[in-house]
Amino acid sequence: MAYIDALDAVEVARSPALIGPNAVLQTEAALEAAGGVLLVRRVFERAGLERLLEHRPEEMIEEHVPQALFAAMFDSMPRRDGIRIALDAGRRTGRYILENRIPMPVRWLLRMLPADLAAPLLLSAIERHAWTFAGSGECQVEVGPPARLHIADNPMRMPLCAWHTGVLEVLFKALVAEQTQVFHTTTKPGARSVCTFTMTWDD
Numbered sequence: 001m002a003y004i005d006a007l008d009a010v011e012v013a014r015s016p017a018l019i020g021p022n023a024v025l026q027t028e029a030a031l032e033a034a035g036g037v038l039l040v041r042r043v044f045e046r047a048g049l050e051r052l053l054e055h056r057p058e059e060m061i062e063e064h065v066p067q068a069l070f071a072a073m074f075d076s077m078p079r080r081d082g083i084r085i086a087l088d089a090g091r092r093t094g095r096y097i098l099e100n101r102i103p104m105p106v107r108w109l110l111r112m113l114p115a116d117l118a119a120p121l122l123l124s125a126i127e128r129h130a131w132t133f134a135g136s137g138e139c140q141v142e143v144g145p146p147a148r149l150h151i152a153d154n155p156m157r158m159p160l161c162a163w164h165t166g167v168l169e170v171l172f173k174a175l176v177a178e179q180t181q182v183f184h185t186t187t188k189p190g191a192r193s194v195c196t197f198t199m200t201w202d203d
Contacts, residue, residue, distance in 0.1 A: 017063045017131075017155065018060040018063065018131070018135065019060065019061060019062075019063045019065075019132065019133060019134075019155070019156070020060060020061075021056075021057035021058060021059065021060065021061050022092075022096050022097075023065075023066035023089075023093065023133075023163065024049075024052060024056075024057055024065060026092035027066070027069055027070070027086070027163075028052075028056075030086075030088040030092060031043055031073070034084070034088070040053070041053065043073050044072075048068065049072075060132070063136060063155045066156060067155060070086060073085065073086070082162075083159050083160055083162045084162075086162035086166070087162040087163070087165060087166040088166065089166065090168075090169070091170050093166070093167050094167040094168070094170025094174075095170055097167070097170075098175075102125075107174075110176065111174075115145075115176050115177040118176045119143060119144065119145065119172070119176045120143035120147075122171065122175055123141040123142075123143055123147055124141070126171075127139055127141045133156075133167065135155040136153065137151040137153050137155055138151070139152075140152075145200070146199060146200045147172075147176075147199040148198050149168065149196070150196050151164070151194070152192050153194075154193065154194075154195040161186065161197070164195065164197060168182050168197050168199065176201065180200070181201070182198070183197070
C-alpha cells in the first residue's frame with residue numbers, strides 16, 4: 001500500500017487548515033543535502049508540487065501541501081531514508097524557528113532558567129502557536145517532567161513522526177537542556193490517532 005493511502009484519518013485533498021512554509025522549504029533543503037537537486041525534483045514532481053520549486057512559499061500554506069510532499073518522499077525511497085530526511089528537515093525547521101521566531105531576550109531567559117522551569121514556558125509557547133505546525137490537529141501539553149506534547153489527528157503523521165521529532169529536539173536542546181532526548185509514540189484511542197512526544201533530560 002502506498003504511504004499516501006495509509007493516511008486513513010486525514011482528508012489530504014480537502015483540508016483547509018494551514019501550516020508553516022518551512023515544512024516544505026526545509027524538506028527541500030534536506031532532500032538536496034541527501035541526494036542533490038535530482039532527488040528534490042523527483043520527489044516534488046511525484047507529489048505534484050514542482051511549481052513550488054519555481055515559486056517557493058513565503059506565507060502559511062494549506063496542510064495538504066506538506067502532506068503530499070512527505071507522502072511522495074516515503075513512497076519513493078526506503079523507510080529508513082525517509083525518516084532520516086524528515087528528521088533532518090525537522091531539525092532545520094527547528095533551527096529556523098530558533099533563529100527567526102523566538103526573540104533573543106526570550107532565548108536568553110530560557111537558557112538561564114533551570115530545565116524544569118524552562119520547559120513549561122517553552123511548552124506554553126509551543127501550545128499557543130500549535131496551529132503553525134499541527135494544522136488541523138489538536139495539540140495538548142503536559143509540563144512534566146517529563147514534558148509531553150500530544151497531537152491528536154496529526155496531519156503531518158509519518159513513520160516515527162520524524163519531522164516533529166526533529167523540530168522539538170532542536171528547540172529543547174537549545175532552550176531547555178542540551179542533553180534532552182525526544183521519544184515518540186503513537187496510540188489510537190477510539191477512532192483517533194494521537195502522536196505523543198516525550199522530552200526527558202537529566203537533572
